[in-house]
Amino acid sequence: MVNKRAYEIPFVGLKPGVHPFSYELNEEFFSEKGAEDFANAHANVKLSLEKSSGFMLLKFEVGGKADVSCDRCGNPLNMDLWDEFKLVVKLVDNAEEMNNNEEDPDVFYLSKTESHLEVSDWLYEFVMLSVPTQRMCSLEERGGAKCNNEILEKLRQMEVKEVEHNANTLWKGLDKFKEN
Ligand SMILES: [Zn+2]
The missing domain is CATH 1.20.5 (Single alpha-helices involved in coiled-coils or other helix-helix interfaces)
Incomplete structure (x- = not known):
């Protein structure tokens, strides 16, 4: 079972400034989140949270490796995960309404009454977006040992x-x- 609290940041108690967090995500985490065709996954995400008054800047740095299937021959390919994502979390009174009307995916609203920030969905989403879109044995490997x-x-x-x-x-x- 994925421990939900492991992905909750009690931001209210944080001082203004930058705070680093680090997450090691294994296969269990991804399968519980519903990942398909994502075996032997091991991702590490460095999250830096900059707390300011009224908002927080989040930067996610994704690294690691996972097996996906070659689109051409179906063989497992061990791929590097690498990407960076930024997000602004704004503290407001009417978070739900604001989220419904916000079109920018990099902006998220959180109610001022909240004390914790749940990041597991973002961790999952950003790791999935870090998988290279080109999932094929390389040209040298086509017809080679791995293909x-x-x-x-x-x-x-x-x-x-x-x-x-x-x-x-x-x-x-x-x-x-x-x-x-
Ligand atoms: Zn192939």
Whole structure:
């Protein structure tokens, strides 16, 4: 079980200024959050929280590694996670209403009556956004040890059949033309 309180920052007790936090996130954390195709995940997130009067600036630095599937052959790929995200948390009286009307995803409103800031959803979301969008064996690996050659061969055979099929259709058309 993910300990929810581990991701709650009691910001009210913090002095104005910058406060560093660090989170080690494992596979259990990601599966409880509903991650799919994200095995052997180990992410570390450094969060720096700058407290000012009425608002807080949050900077998330994501690092680590996780296995995702190659889009082409399905083989597991161990990928580096790396990215940075910034967020402003503003303390207001009508947080819910303000959040509903805010279009900027980097701005979040928190009620002035709150004493804790829950960061687990952001940790999850930002790690997911740190996964490279290009999930493929590199060109050198295509057909190499890490790429799934069986699948590639099947894909190649399917392409050949497709070409043959098109060629047959073309000849049939010509035969018909000759008969006339
Ligand atoms: Zn591959």
